[in-house]
Amino acid sequence: MSGAAIFPDGFRWGAATAAYQVEGATSADGRAPSVWDTFVRRPGAVLGGDTGDVAVDHYHRFREDVAIMRDLGLTSYRFSVSWTRAQAPGGRGLAFYDRLVDALLDAGIEPWPTLYHWDLPQTLEDAGGWPVRDTAHRFADYAAEVHAVLGDRVRNWLTVNEPWCAAFLGYASGDHAPGRREPAAALHAAHHLMLAHGLAVQAMRAQRPDNLFGAAVNLYAVTPASDAEADVDAARRVDGLQNRFFLDPLLLGRYPGDVLADVERYGFAPPDADLALINQPVDHLGINYYSRHTVSGDPDSAPQAASSPFAEHSPWVGSEHVRFPSTGRPTTGMGWEIDPSGLAEVLVRLHREYPAVDLYITENGAGYQEEPANGTVHDAGRIGYLDGHLRACHDAIGAGVPLRGYFTWSLLDNFEWAWGYSRRFGLVHVDYATLRRAPKDSARWYAEVIRRGGPGE
Incomplete structure (x- = not known):
């Protein structure tokens, strides 16, 4: 593009x-197991039997990683807080x-913590997990504890x-931790995750009303494979479960x-009173975008998943005969x-169909199987991917969308969930044997984008 x-x-x-995905040190300083610590030990759950026990050891190497961020010119860094680490005895986790936030601020980088990135304490899963309502209240307690220290x-x-x-990869398809395949439970898990968001915003805003709060949702443009009635209805169902099932409660x-x-038919009938709790005023909304869903409702269509990151094990509760054919x-x-x-389509739709809220791209990136050549990863594919999506962001801003920032996924190569270490998303290559960091071509390209304020010509 030009x-x-x-x-x-x-x-x-x-x-x-x-x-x-990055911290490692899974038993350091009193950290207790999460559902992912348990799930990775299930035979066949993760490609190659990989675990996050070491990951890229960000826990011990965070100062080196912050220095890399500073050298790239990042103005903001989005990280997640490990629930079980944060609640380790004596505040050690x-x-x-606390140290990470101070290091970021010293480097002139704004911290953007996410309080839940899938690592539910195993003790809460043992008590029923996200399908149980009490988990949402325990999350709000945890959010308030972290916010009281870092806010x-x-x-x-x-x-x-x-x-x-x-909700759906964890409790419907079983592809992610905790690995359950219970469609009705998945719907309740989704509801309680959103309830947890609302309760946490309430609790944190009560502590510091001047801070800014939101959530991050993964959204997709959804297109029927044809104008056939079955394809159009399948696209409606997938858009409903993927996008509107979360946006409508959060924003409407x-x-x-x-x-x-x-x-x-799954008995999903959440209390009406919960919707007022979920629909807390938010100051921003994070959007994670990777691809488009092209959807067919023809049961005889080829069950290819090329146009869908999450289509291989049918997490589409209530959406039978859904296929994602390659285009x-x-x-x-x-x-x-x-x-x-x-x-751009997703951003413009949000701007037109939902109440005004500042938007941020909180994840966008490309994963590849790649290794360095002569000490450098020449990742032209990633550069092209990021360039195209940044230009789409720029187009959306031109159409009036209040897009305020962009966080690429990811800073570092890391543990890629059920894919283990077989795919790399990082701007920075990590040698998993030595943990040596080395910026890829894409890191240098992104640093120049930041310096210029955009991809330029």
Whole structure:
């Protein structure tokens, strides 16, 4: 692509990570097991039997990683807080985040913590997990504890990350921790994740009303594979469960009626009073975008998943005969089709159909199987992916969308959930044997984008 794409002054330029994917040190300083510590030990759950026990040892190497961020010119860094680490006895685990925040601020980098990036304490899963309502209240207690310690220096907060994944990959398809395949439980898990968001915002805002709060949702442009009635209805159902099932309660205070009808047979009937709790005023909304869903409702269509990151094990509760056929677009190393126009579509839709709220791209990136050549990773594919999506962001801003920042996924190569260490998303290459960090071509390119204020010509 070409043409000037310079972003407004004050636009935040960031990168993102998540605790279980980068920290390692899973038993250090009193940290207790999370559902992912348990799940990775289930035979066949993770490719290659990989675990996050060491990950990239960010817990011990965070100062080196902050120095890399500073050298790249990042203005913001999105990380997640490990629930079980933060609640370690004597505050030893929470002290890590205290040190991390101070190091970021000393480097001129704004911290953006996410309080839940899928690492539910195993003790809470043993008590029923997210399908149990009490988990939402325990989350609000935890959020208040972390905010009480860091809220004097951290202004921007995200509560839950991608509740669709946590609920439906965790409790419907079983592809993610805790690995359950219970569709009805998955619906209740999704509801309680959003309830947890609302309760946490209430609790934190009561402590410091001047801080800013939101959540991060994974959204997709959804397109029917044809104008056939079955394809159009399948796209409606997938859009409903993927996008509107979360956006409508968070921003409108209601569930979409067609989705409730789709899942009625699972006994999903959340209390009306919960919707007022979920629909707390938010100061910003994080959007994680990777690809477009192209959807077919033809039961005889090829069950390819190239256009869908999360289609292989049918987490689509209430959406039978859904297929995600390839459209022939180029793909990343994950097999996910590359479609920057879908990101602009999502942003413009949010701007037009929902109440005004500041938007941030909290994840966007490309995973590949790659190794360095002569000490450097020449990742032209990632550069092209990021360039195209940044230009889509710029187009959306031109259409009036209040997009205020962009966090690429990810700062570092890391543990990629069920894919283990087989795919790399980082701007910075990590040698998993030595843990040596080395910026890729994409890191140098992104540093220049930040310096210029956009991809430029």
